[in-house]
Amino acid sequence: MQLISDQIAGYVERSSWIRKMFEEGIALKKQFGEDAVCDFSLGNPDLPPPASVKDALLELAEDADKPFFMGYMPNFGYPDVREKLAAVVSKEQGVSVPADCLVITCGAAGALNSVFRATLGPGDEVITPTPFFVEYGFYCENHGAKLVPVPARELTFELDLDAMDKAITDKTRVVLINSPNNPTGAVYSREQLEGLAAILEKHNQGRERPIILLADEPYRFLAFDGVEVPSLLDIYDYSVVCSSFSKNLSMAGERIGYACINPAMPGKEALIGGVTLTNRILGFVNAPALAQKLLGKVLGSTVDASVYDARRKAMASILDNAGYEYTMPRGAFYFFPKAPGGDDVKFCASLTEEKVLAVPGTGFGRPGYFRLAFCVSEDVILRAKDGMAAAMAKYK
Ligand SMILES: Cc1ncc(COP(=O)(O)O)c(C=O)c1O
Structure with a gap:
């Protein structure tokens, strides 16, 4: 007897890498104790939310007995929160964004799905560089579309613009990029993004539906060494930014984020209205009331x-010490080194033997590498030194 669809049964199989590491972590911790295991498998921010969050929650509790305190509101979110969000997004993007270009969503994931639902039809294609956040494929297929992965450059993970150009077909509806990137830590330069925009503009000639450039930016706040995270809003008119407060406020479980439709997009009202509607009909209805008020x-x-920067440096010194090949992440909280020996699944098993948990690049559509998430205490990173060196030694 099969209770779930063939598609979902296949997904359960496909999405098993992070879950597999998670389960192995639980088993190892049970066997050897929490402190013996160095778990770099999950991108769940461990820093507590800023102190302002607790203060705000206490203040909000004072109003909790008022009518409609947690009632429905317009599907795009509370108008006053949208206004405040517009000021913050304008500052971050360096472009003036009016409140009515924003839809407040259930995290970046909710924003991506709402934008996809509003723009994609059956058979449409979404191009994204590999490696990529593993959920992208599922999100596309939620809406009958197909993810078309295009390999980013080896080791640096810069965009391969020629390859992206060649991958565009009549079915391409969206190009999805994520910078700072999960799982590589890459940050795309202005030059790369302008190059990509020029390619899309070339393909838009004579098209009825322009290609949307979608920027998934939950790690925008986390760029190191002063590196610029350029805004797509002043680079390409048909751009949309999806982001959230999962990482910068450590509020991943609160499911609060937004979609920002480029104010310069011709005909933007249709897309704003569409995303407001899809936010509703996907069953989100609206982003959570309390999370919006808190925001x-x-x-x-x-x-x-x-704190993340200090961890990044600690991890880099462990990788250097053991002789790993990698590019220093310029943003987000992930390293994506080459798997010694070339087989990422086998190498991650070697790491597990040393009680170090990492996720094979295969899980992100890029075999030959592995991901280490450094949203864990520096203590855990320092403890991994011997295990990382011992695993590498097996392949030398
Ligand atoms: C690249 C990327 N996009 C989107 C998300 C989803 O973020 P949210 O929790 O805001 O839905 C994540 C979460 O880890 C992510 O890494």
Whole structure:
């Protein structure tokens, strides 16, 4: 007897890498104790939310007995929160974004799905560089579309613009990029993004439906060494930014984010209206009331990014010490080194033997590499030194 569809049964199989590492982690921790295992498998931010979050929650509790305190609101979100969000997004993007270009969503994931639902039809294609956040494929297929992975350059993971150009077909509806990137830590330069925009403009000639350039940006706040994270809003008119407060406020479980439709997009009203509607009909209805009100009070604060930078440096020194080949992440909290020996699945098994948990690149559509998430305490990183060296030694 099969209770779930063939498609979902296949997904359960396909999405098993992070879950597999998660389960192995639980088993190892049970066997050897929490402190013996160095778990770099999950991208769940461990820093507590900024102090302003607790203060705001206490303030909000005072109003909890008022009518409609947690009632429905317009599907695009509370108008006052949208106004405040517009000021913050304008500052981050360096482009003036009016409130009516924003739809408040259930995280970046909710934003991506709402934009996809509004723009994709059956058989449409979404191009994204590999490796990529593993959920993208599922999100596309949620709406009958297909993800078309295009390999980014080896080791640096810069965009391969020629390859992206060649991958565009009549069915291409969206190009999806994520910078700072999960799982590589790459940050695309202005030059790369302008190059991509020029390619899309070339393909848009004579098309009825222009290609949407979708920027998934939950890690925008986390760029190291002063590197610029250019805004697509002043590079390409048909761009949309999806983002969230999962990482910069450590509020991943609260499911709060937004879609920002480029104010310069010709005919943008249709897309804003479409995304407002899809936010509703996908069953989200609206982003959670309490999370929106909280956001209205804490917008502008972030976790201390310097903590992540210190961890990045600690991890880099462990990788250097053991002789791993990698590109230093310029943003987000992930390393994506080459798997010694070339077989990422086998190498991650070697790491597990050393009680170090990492995710094979295969899980992100890029075999030959593995991902280490450094949203864990520096202590855990330092403890991994011997295990990382011992696993490497097996392949030398
Ligand atoms: C690249 C990327 N996009 C989207 C998401 C989803 O973020 P949210 O929790 O805001 O839905 C994540 C979460 O890890 C991510 O890494």
